[in-house]
Amino acid sequence: xxxxxxxxxxxxxxxxxxxxxxxxxxxxxxxxxxxxxxxxxxxxxxxxxxxxxxxxxxxxxxxxxxxxxxxxxxxxxxxxxxxxxxxxxxxxxxxxxxxxxxxxxxxxxxxxxxxxxxxxxxxxxxxxxxxxxxxxxxxxxxxxxxxxxxxxxxxxxxxxxxxxxxxxxxxxxxxxxxxxxxxxxxxxxxxxxxxxxxxxxxxxxxxxxxxxxxxxxxxxxxxxxxxxxxxxxxxxxxxxxxxxxxxxxxxxxxxxxxxxxxxxxxxxxxxxxxxxxxxxxxxxxxxxxxxxxxxxxxxxxxxxxxxxxxxxxxxxxxxxxxxxxxxxxxxxxxxxxxxxxxxxxxxxxxxxxxxxxxxxxxxxxxxxxxxxxxxxxxxxxxxxxxxxxxxxxxxxxxxxxxxxxxxxxxxxxxxxxxxxxxxxxxxxxxxxxxxx
Numbered sequence: 001x002x003x004x005x006x007x008x009x010x011x012x013x014x015x016x017x018x019x020x021x022x023x024x025x026x027x028x029x030x031x032x033x034x035x036x037x038x039x040x041x042x043x044x045x046x047x048x049x050x051x052x053x054x055x056x057x058x059x060x061x062x063x064x065x066x067x068x069x070x071x072x073x074x075x076x077x078x079x080x081x082x083x084x085x086x087x088x089x090x091x092x093x094x095x096x097x098x099x100x101x102x103x104x105x106x107x108x109x110x111x112x113x114x115x116x117x118x119x120x121x122x123x124x125x126x127x128x129x130x131x132x133x134x135x136x137x138x139x140x141x142x143x144x145x146x147x148x149x150x151x152x153x154x155x156x157x158x159x160x161x162x163x164x165x166x167x168x169x170x171x172x173x174x175x176x177x178x179x180x181x182x183x184x185x186x187x188x189x190x191x192x193x194x195x196x197x198x199x200x201x202x203x204x205x206x207x208x209x210x211x212x213x214x215x216x217x218x219x220x221x222x223x224x225x226x227x228x229x230x231x232x233x234x235x236x237x238x239x240x241x242x243x244x245x246x247x248x249x250x251x252x253x254x255x256x257x258x259x260x261x262x263x264x265x266x267x268x269x270x271x272x273x274x275x276x277x278x279x280x281x282x283x284x285x286x287x288x289x290x291x292x293x294x295x296x297x298x299x300x301x302x303x304x305x306x307x308x309x310x311x312x313x314x315x316x317x318x319x320x321x322x323x324x325x326x327x328x329x330x331x332x333x334x335x336x337x338x339x340x341x342x343x344x345x346x347x348x349x350x351x352x353x354x355x356x357x358x359x360x361x362x363x364x365x366x367x368x369x370x371x372x373x374x375x376x377x378x379x380x381x382x383x384x385x386x387x388x389x390x391x392x393x394x395x396x397x398x399x400x401x402x403x404x405x406x407x408x409x410x411x412x413x414x415x416x417x418x419x420x421x422x423x424x425x426x427x428x429x430x431x432x433x434x435x436x
Contacts, residue, residue, distance in 0.1 A: 026287055026422055026425055027418045027421065027422055029283075029286075029287055029290070030280075030283045030284075030287060030340075030418070030421055031413070031418075033279070033282070033283035033286055033287075034275055034279040034280060034283050034340070034413055034416070035413050036058070037055065037058075037260070037274075037275075037279035037282055037283070038273035038274055038275040038279045038411075038412065038413055039273075040271060041054065042054050042055050042058075043264060043265045043268075043271045044262050044263055044264040044265045044271035044272040044273065044274060045260060045261050045262040045264070045274060045279075046085075046261065046262060046263055046264015046265060046271075046272070046310075047083050047085060047235060047237070047261075047264055048085055048086075048087075048264045048265050048267075049265065049268070051264055051265070052237050052238075052260075052261050052307050053237070053238065055260050055261075056076065056237070056238040056240050056260070056305075056307065059240045059260060059282070059305050060075045060076060060240050062286060063075060063240070063241075063242040063289070063303065064242075066286075066289055066290055066293055067244075067293055068242030068243060068244050068289065068293070068303070069242060069243050069244070069245065070242060070243075071241055071242065071243050071302070071324045071325060072324045074324075075240060075241060075242055076238045076239065076240050076241070077238060077239040077241070077318070077319060077322070077324065078236055078237070078238050079236070079237060079238075079239070079307075079308070079314065079315060079318040079322075080234060080235070080236055080237075081234070081235065081236075081237055081307075081308050081311060081312075081314045081315075082202070082232065082233065082234045082235075082311075083201050083202065083232070083233070083235065083311050084109060084110060084111075084201040084202070084203065084204045084230055084231070084232045085201070085230060085231045085232075085233065085264070086107060086111075086201075086228070086229070086230055086264075086265075086266040086267070087229040087230060087231050087267065088228075088229045088266070088267040089101060089266055089267040089269045089270060090107045090210075090226070090227065090228040090229075090266060091225070091226060091227040091228075092104075092105050092210055092212070092224075092225070092226045093224070093225040093226070094217070094218060094221055094223075094224055095218070095221065095222055095223055097218075099212065099216060101266065101269075101270055102196070102270055102408070102409040102410075103216075104212060104213055104216035105196070105210055105211060105212045105213070105216065106196050106197075106198050106210070106211050107208075107209065107210055107211075107228055107230075107266070108178075108189075108191070108199065108205075108209035108210060108211055109198055109199035109200055109201040109202075110178075110199070110201065110203050110204055110205045110209065111204075111205065111207075111208050111209040111210070111228055111230055112204050112205055112206055112207055112208055112209075112228075112230055113208070113228060113229050113230045113231075114187075114188060114207065114208035114226070114227075114228060115226060115227040115228070116150070116187070116188065116224065116225055116226050116227075117225050118223040118224075118225055119150055119187070119188075119223060119224050119225065120222060120223050121148060121149035121150065121187070122149060122150050122152065122221060122222075122223075122224060123142060123145045123146055123149045123150070123151050123152065123186075124152045125138045125139055125142055125146070125151060125152070125153060125181075126138040126153075126154060127153065127154050127155070127157055127158075127161070127177075128151075128153035128154070128155075128177035128180065128181065129157075129161070129171065129172070129177065130171065130176075130177075130180055131167055131171045134164075134166075134167060139180060139181075139184065143184055146181065146184040146185065146186050147184060147185040147186075148185060148186075148187050149186060149187055150186070150187055150188045150189075150190060150224050151181045151186040151188070151189050151190070152190050152192065152221075153174075153177055153181065153189065153190070153191050153192065154192045154214075155174055155177075155191040155192055155193050155211070156192065156193065156194050156214065157172060174191060177191075178191075178205060178209060181207075182205060182206050182207055186207055187207065187208075188207050188208040188209070188210070188226065189207060189208070189209045189210070190209075190210050190211075190212055190224075191209070191210070191211045191212070192211075192212055192213075192214045192217055193211045193212070193213060193214065194213070194214060195213070195405065196211060196213060196405070196408060197211075197405070197406055197407040197408060198263050198272065198407045198408070199407065200310050200311050200312065201263075201310075201311060202311040202312045203232075204230060204232035208226060208228050210226065210228075237261070237307040237308055237314075237315065238307055239304060239305065239306050239307060239315045239316075239318070239319050240260070240304070240305040241302060241303060241304040241305070241324075242302070242303060243300055243301070243302050243325075244289065244292060244293055244296065244300060244301040244302075245296075245300050246296065246297060246298050246299045246300040246301075247296050247297065247298050248298045249298045249299055249300075250300055251300075251329050252298075252299050252300065252329050252330075252331045253299055253300035253301065253302045253325070253329060253330060253331065254299050254300070254301055254302070254330070254331050254332050254333070254334070254432060254435070255302045255303075255304060255330055255332075255333040255334070255387070255392075255394070256285045256288055256289065256301065256302070256303050256304075256333075256334055256336070257285065257303065257304040257305070257306060257316075257333065257334070257335050257336070257383055257384075258278055258281030258282045258284065258285050258305060258306070258335065258336045258337060258383075259278050259281070259282075259305070259306040259307070259308075259309030259310070259315070259316075259337065259382075259383055260278070260279075260282050260305045260306065260307060261306070261307045261308060261309055261310050261311075261315075262274030262277065262278065262279075262310060263310060263407060270409060271409070272407070272408070272409055272411065273409070273411055273412050273413070274411055275340070275404070275411050275412050275413045275415065275416055276338050276339075276340050276341050276402055276404055276411050276415070276416060277337065277338050277406065277407065277411060278309075278336070278337050278338060280336075280338060280339045280340035280341075280416065280421060281335075281336035281337045281338065281339055282305060282336075283340075284336045284339050284421070284424060284425060284428075285303050285305070285336060286303075287425060288301075288425065288428060288429060288432070289301060289303045291429060292432070297432065297433065299331055299435070302325065302330075304319065306319065306383045309382070309383055313380065313382070313383060313385060313386065315383070316383035316384075316385070316386055316387070317386050319386075320386040320387055320390055321386075327387070327390060327391075327392055328391075330387075330392045330393075330394075331393075331435060332357065332393055332394055332395075332435060333384060333387050333388075333392050333393070333394030333395070334394060334395050334397055334428060334432075335382055335383050335384035335387075335394065335395070335396045335397065336397050336398070336424075337382055337383075337396065337397075337398050338398045338399060338402065339397060339398060339399050339420070339421060339424045340399070340402075340416040340417060340418070340420060340421040340424075341399060341402030341403055341404055341415065341416055341417045341420055342398075342399025342400045342401060342402055342417070342420045343400070343401045343402070343403065344372065344400040344401040345371050345372030345373060345374060345399070345400055346365075346370070346371070346372065346373050346374070346397065346398070346399055346400065346423075346424065346427070347373075347374045347375070347376060347396075347397070347398055347399075347400055348361055348373065348374065348375050348376075348395045348396070348397060349375075349376045349377070349378065349379065349381075349382070349384070349395065349396035349397075349398075350375075350376075350377075350378055350384065350388060350393075350394055350395040350396055351374070351375025351376065351395060352375050352376055352377045353377055353378050353388065353393075354393050354394075354395075357393060357395070358375055358395075360431060360434050360435070361373065361395070361427070361431050363434075364427055364430045364431050364434060365427055367430075368423070368426055368427060368430070370423045370426075370427055371423075374400070378396075381396075382396045382398075384396040397424065397428065399420050399424065402415075402417070403415060403417070404416070
């Protein structure tokens with residue numbers, strides 16, 4: 001009995017020790033990957049200073065170094081997109097107080113160029129709502145004042161308005177309020193927000209637009225100055241991929257994918273690191289590819305890194321429409337986005353569409369005791385969408401409610417939660433091994 005107890009203890013100790021070592025190796029490599037991807041070398045992995053192309057080159061080299069083979073004699077696929085670029089560091093001053101970029105304010109991603117010096121034609125229009133069926137019109141009677149003025153809109157809606165399901169969502173969106181103010185010939189628009197978040201720069205509006213934290217906006221304002229220089233232009237970007245051939249069923253493959261592009265920079269002085277969004281997802285794919293290179297399975301592994309996600313899923317849409325591989329042979333797809341920080345568990349979008357695979361994922365999750373695992377139907381909020389729409393089975397995996405700010409300059413390496421990252425890695429590694 002004593003010998004059996006000691007034997008079991010030793011096995012348990014070695015098992016725990018091996019898990020600890022594996023965890024350390026994976027996390028150490030993730031930190032190295034994410035530190036590089038979120039560094040100023042790539043200027044936020046956007047479209048200024050060729051940041052996206054530099055990342056593409058880095059990822060192609062990584063896949064070659066790992067030992068993956070090309071697809072159709074190459075590792076990349078070029079496509080076109082249009083994006084609104086902030087050319088220089090924007091300036092915004094209220095009276096004599098210069099606001100701090102990224103701390104007090106951010107330009108709206110769809111802002112156009114413009115400048116004003118001590119402009120005193122300023123109009124407050126409440127929440128900027130126009131809901132005629134509810135007799136709400138914050139613009140009513142102010143049309144003449146709005147023309148040629150800076151319009152201030154409180155973008156933080158009252159609970160009774162926000163929760164009223166009888167009001168169409170489009171009436172409450174900031175884009176609708178911006179459109180109305182623009183139609184009424186506002187010179188510029190300022191949205192007061194409770195937190196700063198930069199958006200997707202897939203379009204350019206007609207006027208300069210800024211978001212300012214409500215806490216940074218004084219109760220009384222006499223003059224506003226601003227300067228912003230934008231450029232809405234077309235350019236070329238790349239998807240990056242490779243293939244690790246399977247041991248036996250080489251024609252069937254599993255796609256592991258993530259978008260590598262992020263929000264870029266505003267001039268050369270400020271950039272969005274995007275550590276969680278989505279350097280963490282890129283690192284996850286790289287780590288899993290490294291593992292399956294050393295521990296091949298029957299199926300082939302195809303990693304794909306997409307550009308153009310932040311401006312409308314452009315890269316993944318192009319890939320599905322111009323795929324260099326036969327998507328009918330895809331056994332399963334897993335898309336990773338924001339997987340290194342989550343206080344409320346993990347979500348498997350697509351889990352409701354493919355219950356047989358979700359059941360396998362749940363069994364693995366329960367065996368590892370990783371906590372809450374949710375499921376949703378396919379929706380157009382990530383690079384998985386066009387694949388699943390075309391008949392490919394798959395999940396979009398992301399952690400929920402991270403502590404770092406979303407689409408913000410403080411999405412940095414030191415905000416990430418490595419236990420969450422490793423849990424996702426282990427879950428998906430074992431899930432892939434479980435696929436028959």
